[in-house]
Amino acid sequence: MALPRPLRAPVANWSRNVAFDGARTHRPGSVEELRRLVHGSPRIRALGSTHSFSPVIASDGDLVWTDALPGTVTVADGQGRPTAEVAAGLSYTDACAALDAAGYALSNLASLPNITIAGACATATHGSGDTQRCLSASVRALELIGPQGDPVRLARDTHPDTFPGAVVSLGALGIVTRMTLDVEPAFTVSQRVLLDVPLDEPVHRFDQVFGRAYSVSAFTDWHSGHARLWLKHRSEGAPEDGANGGEPARERVNPVPGRGADLCTEQLGIGGPWHERLPHFLPAAAGAGPDGAGDELQSEYFVPREAAPAAIEALRGIGHLVAPVLHISEVRTVRGDDLWLSPAYGRDSAAFHFTWVNDVEAVRPVIAAIEERLLPLGARPHWAKLTALSPGETAGLYDRAADFKRLAEGLDPTGKFRNPFIDALLAAV
DSSP states (O other), X not given: OOOOOOBXXXXXXXXXXXXXXXXXXXXXXXXXXXXXXXXXXXXXXXXXXXXXXXXXXXXXXXXXXXXXXXXXXXXXXXXXXXXXXXXXXXXXXXXXXXXXXXXXXXXXXXXXXXXXXXXXXXXXXXXXXXXXXXXXGGEEEXXXXXXXXXXXXXXXXXXXXXXXXXXXXXXXXXEEEEEEEEOEEOOEEEEEEEEEEETHHHHHXXXXXXXXXXXXXXXXXXXXXXXXXXXXXXXXXXXXXXXXXXXEOSSXXXXXXXXXXXXXXXXTTOOEEGGGTSSSBOGGGXXXXXXXXXXXXXXXXXXXXXXXXXXXXXXXXXXXXXXXXXXXXXXXEEOOBOOTXXXXXXXXXXXXXXXXXXXXXXXXXXXHHHHHHHGGGTOEEOTTSOOSSOHHHHHTTOTTHHHHHHHHHHHOTTOTTOOHHHHHHHHTO
16 A cells, blocks of 8 residues: 655644744554555654644654544553553543543643643643642553554553653654553542732742642743732632632633633632643633634743742742743642653652743743743753753753663664754754
């Protein structure tokens, strides 16, 4: 059977700041078609929801979507440890609906649900919660297509020495087709919002503020001196109090002050299924600017949790620079993990996220000012977000970067799954 006919390449990523110049795009309908495509391509990268803002998403060869592969979700509950095998090209929206229908849940989700599972895990995308690791940490096994079109299966149980390097892979190890995820029984979540919380609260009582709920997010512009707290509880009827100095919202609100809440998930303490509350935005928000899509840029930095108060103070000190080019900034907590290229590798972290106006030239000096203050605190940038660091400088922030290089060279010795970003990253190690 002939290779599937290439599709017209997408013009650019989600926010249109990274172009896919000259790339051919494919959408195979079966794993066999994908295997032939990979075997015959000199350079190829997987493409997901394109919700990445850095050159990690770029390609100087073929691009392949995996969303047309069989999109099954299969739950197994063996030995008291339930898992779900899912098609890697599925979005969290689709996978979560299937899991919930079967009575199961993922422990955490990102702000937007309409992102692909493989892409989110490859870049260490995360939600928020003192006890919650990044989404990649729920992966127990993955199946990928290697450089000769050969199927490869890696699992935490069978490859304990290298599996922690294979999940947050930046797409450099192969085209992932299926993943096995840890799941748990489905649960209910309610969320409330506290308005006008003084930023002095997380500075002086960081643990108390971010320990108030199962998932806590603080939104601010770094200039007003206040934040909005999103509190997500694994129960209904969360306390409606003014602790931390905030005032409970009496109507649904958007994380960005002044914007409508139509595309936000339910609030006001109204309980509902886990997958309809853990994200901040509804699936329909994918494509609506700061309400969920497109006309924006993003940066994010993970700092050691104990450095979070100092990071807040440092950002307050340059709030006059940040606010003019900012839609909103979010602070979340992420539990540490053992994944080699995870920004939370080896340490509990606080993640400082910035949603910028879509103007690279205006944002660039502000990013540099932020990094000047956060890097001395041990900050690591999110792989899929904008940074002033080179790939080599970013690699220098990871103790296991050399181990990852050896893993990549072993699984893909000719660099078929790399791009200029990955080339520069591995060359610097």
